[in-house]
Amino acid sequence: xxxxxxxxxxxxxxxxxxxxxxxxxxxxxxxxxxxxxxxxxxxxxxxxxxxxxxxxxxxxxxxxxxxxxxxxxxxxxxxxxxxxxxxxxxxxxxxxxxxxxxxxxxxxxxxxxxxxxxxxxxxxxxxxxxxxxxxxxxxxxxxxxxxxxxxxxxxxxxxxxxxxxxxxxxxxxxxxxxxxxxxxxxxxxxxxxxxxxxxxxxxxxxxxxxxxxxxxxxxxxxxxxxxxxxxxxxxxxxxxxxxxxxxxxxxxxxxxxxxxxxxxxxxxxxxxxxxxxxxxxxxxxxxxxxxxxxxxxxxxxxxxxxxxxxxxxxxxxxxxxxxxxxxxxxxxxxxx
Amino acid sequence: xxxxxxxxxxxxxxxxxxxxxxxxxxxxxxxxxxxxxxxxxxxxxxxxxxxxxxxxxxxxxxxxxxxxxxxxxxxxxxxxxxxxxxxxxxxxxxxxxxxxxxxxxxxxxxxxxxxxxxxxxxxxxxxxxxxxxxxxxxxxxxxxxxxxxxxxxxxxxxxxxxxxxxxxxxxxxxxxxxxxxxxxxxxxxxxxxxxxxxxxxxxxxxxxxxxxxxxxxxxxxxxxxxxxxxxxxxxxxxxxxxxxxxxxxxxxxxxxxxx
Numbered sequence: 104x105x106x107x108x109x110x111x112x113x114x115x116x117x118x119x120x121x122x123x124x125x126x127x128x129x130x131x132x133x134x135x136x137x138x139x140x141x142x143x144x145x146x147x148x149x150x151x152x153x154x155x156x157x158x159x160x161x162x163x164x165x166x167x168x169x170x171x172x173x174x175x176x177x178x179x180x181x182x183x184x185x186x187x188x189x190x191x192x193x194x195x196x197x198x199x200x201x202x203x204x205x206x207x208x209x210x211x212x213x214x215x216x217x218x219x220x221x222x223x224x225x226x227x228x229x230x231x232x233x234x235x236x237x238x239x240x241x242x243x244x245x246x247x248x249x250x251x252x253x254x255x256x257x258x259x260x261x262x263x264x265x266x267x268x269x270x271x272x273x274x275x276x277x278x279x280x281x282x283x284x285x286x287x288x289x290x291x292x293x294x295x296x297x298x299x300x301x302x303x304x305x306x307x308x309x310x311x312x313x314x315x316x317x318x319x320x321x322x323x324x325x326x327x328x329x330x331x332x333x334x335x336x337x338x339x340x341x342x343x344x345x346x347x348x349x350x351x352x353x354x355x356x357x358x359x360x361x362x363x364x365x366x367x368x369x370x371x372x373x374x375x376x377x378x379x380x381x382x383x384x385x386x387x388x389x390x391x392x393x394x395x396x397x398x399x400x401x402x403x404x405x406x407x408x409x410x411x412x413x414x415x416x417x418x419x420x421x422x423x424x425x426x427x428x429x430x431x432x433x434x435x436x437x438x439x
Numbered sequence: 440x441x442x443x444x445x446x447x448x449x450x451x452x453x454x455x456x457x458x459x460x461x462x463x464x465x466x467x468x469x470x471x472x473x474x475x476x477x478x479x480x481x482x483x484x485x486x487x488x489x490x491x492x493x494x495x496x497x498x499x500x501x502x503x504x505x506x507x508x509x510x511x512x513x514x515x516x517x518x519x520x521x522x523x524x525x526x527x528x529x530x531x532x533x534x535x536x537x538x539x540x541x542x543x544x545x546x547x548x549x550x551x552x553x554x555x556x557x558x559x560x561x562x563x564x565x566x567x568x569x570x571x572x573x574x575x576x577x578x579x580x581x582x583x584x585x586x587x588x589x590x591x592x593x594x595x596x597x598x599x600x601x602x603x604x605x606x607x608x609x610x611x612x613x614x615x616x617x618x619x620x621x622x623x624x625x626x627x628x629x630x631x632x633x634x635x636x637x638x639x640x641x642x643x644x645x646x647x648x649x650x651x652x653x654x655x656x657x658x659x660x661x662x663x664x665x666x667x668x669x670x671x672x673x674x675x676x677x678x679x680x681x682x683x684x685x686x687x688x689x690x691x692x693x694x695x696x697x698x
Binding site for chain 2 (some may be wrong): 160161162163164186189190207208209210211212214215216220223226227230233236237238239240241243244247258259260261262263264265266267269274277282283284285312313314315316317318319368370371375427429432433434435
């Protein structure tokens with residue numbers, strides 16, 4: 104195939120299909136075994152300085168906050184983040200200094216709430232380096248190629264743009280149509296953390312609502328930590344196998360964390376904690392404020408329960424549950 | 440029923456965006472004003488507008504304004520809650536009629552920037568990047584772009600970064616790059632007017648002026664020359680019913696429209 108253009112972005116997390124297969128053969132057990140453990144143990148075993156990591160869900164929806172806080176608590180360093188639809192998760196990890204390299208589909212922003220001051224400051228001052236650009240479809244198809252055990256997947260996005268030119272993709276002449284086509288390289292994160300509605304002790308998991316790109320991410324990550332709102336009996340999966348989103352043999356750790364997406368949303372269970380997100384966006388306008396936030400909510404809380412107490416406890420959680428079902432009105436908060 | 444002077448600019452943008460969305464067509468919706476415009480369209484002239492969101496929602500009828508294109512408000516009364524792979528694949532395969540995006544900068548051919556302001560390697564402002572924008576701009580049959588603050592800083596001869604493809608260098612260049620045939624920017628809405636693209640040159644062309652805006656305003660607030668046709672009509676003006684829906688049902692706290 105004739106190569107028309109090579110993106111200048113760094114190719115992160117790519118392995119040849121045979122190398123990827125060998126890793127699976129040597130490291131992913133097919134044994135049905137109890138994988139429950141604490142967030143502390145999961146992070147110390149499966150996250151290493153310098154790793155390439157990815158966060159499941161959608162940046163601020165169904166995110167694995169217990170793992171993100173634990174990465175910050177254990178002060179992991181020089182991590183590279185898959186900036187796929189990344190918002191609150193990314194802002195925490197970059198703002199805390201754990202992640203200093205990011206491949207960007209979407210980062211440094213909080214959608215309707217505006218830009219994210221902490222991670223933006225790190226990027227604009229050069230303390231967090233953007234190693235490549237891509238798009239949301241571009242990222243999830245990196246995971247799709249890896250999940251399929253392929254070196255790349257062809258696509259018709261990213262063509263003709265600086266996003267493509269700064270990506271790790273290559274444009275070639277398609278041997279079938281004779282037209283230019285984009286090739287998206289596979290990505291295998293060293294670790295992914297995904298928060299789910301329910302799973303069993305082996306890691307079989309169900310997700311309610313949209314799956315975003317977690318089918319692909321769960322199957323391509325070399326190590327996968329599942330956090331779950333609740334651990335349920337194994338028999339549930341045998342009774343309704345059509346509802347299994349993630350099968351146990353791709354999972355390395357299971358951590359039970361009720362309200363584990365807070366302050367993000369958990370579809371069908373609880374809504375965003377807008378007060379808390381607004382507090383973070385306001386306080387993180389300065390480095391001092393950012394440090395203060397982490398001191399209070401991460402280093403100052405030795406468990407997720409203690410953290411939830413600091414955020415308003417059961418009264419706040421009940422409000423967020425009512426809000427999820429439209430039983431509380433929209434509330435105006437200031438993000439600046 | 441028009442009530443000039445009784446609406447703000449964002450309400451004007453939302454209403455004009457809404458009018459472009461035809462009933463029984465599909466739209467791929469980005470964060471902010473595109474969400475508002477699509478909700479308004481469903482509540483007025485386009486009850487069967489098929490809405491899609493990149494994170495996996497298909498065909499919702501939203502009850503409350505989402506904060507994110509991936510939150511659960513996006514799949515309220517939807518016909519499908521699937522995945523990004525599903526929605527992006529359907530888009531690439533041609534099922535999306537309209538793409539609907541905001542942008543920070545645009546050039547004469549509708550190429551848009553949401554990545555950096557300034558030099559790429561040491562940016563003045565680092566913006567979020569493409570997100571789904573490059574995909575929407577590549578795959579949608581007709582792309583609608585909203586730029587709330589048209590000026591010489593946002594309508595520029597050269598954008599700092601080409602995040603999402605418009606007509607690239609002009610006629611034929613999308614196809615030459617390998618993008619889907621017949622796709623590209625369709626309308627641009629700003630605080631001053633509504634624009635389209637000239638058939639032959641694929642350059643920005645004025646269609647309607649908002650009440651109160653003049654041709655002088657259009658020229659003064661653009662770094663490039665805009666084609667002005669002989670006949671320019673007035674843009675759609677929000678009705679009392681539009682404003683009631685926007686203020687009471689769609690965005691009662693002014694999260695987007697109050698900005």
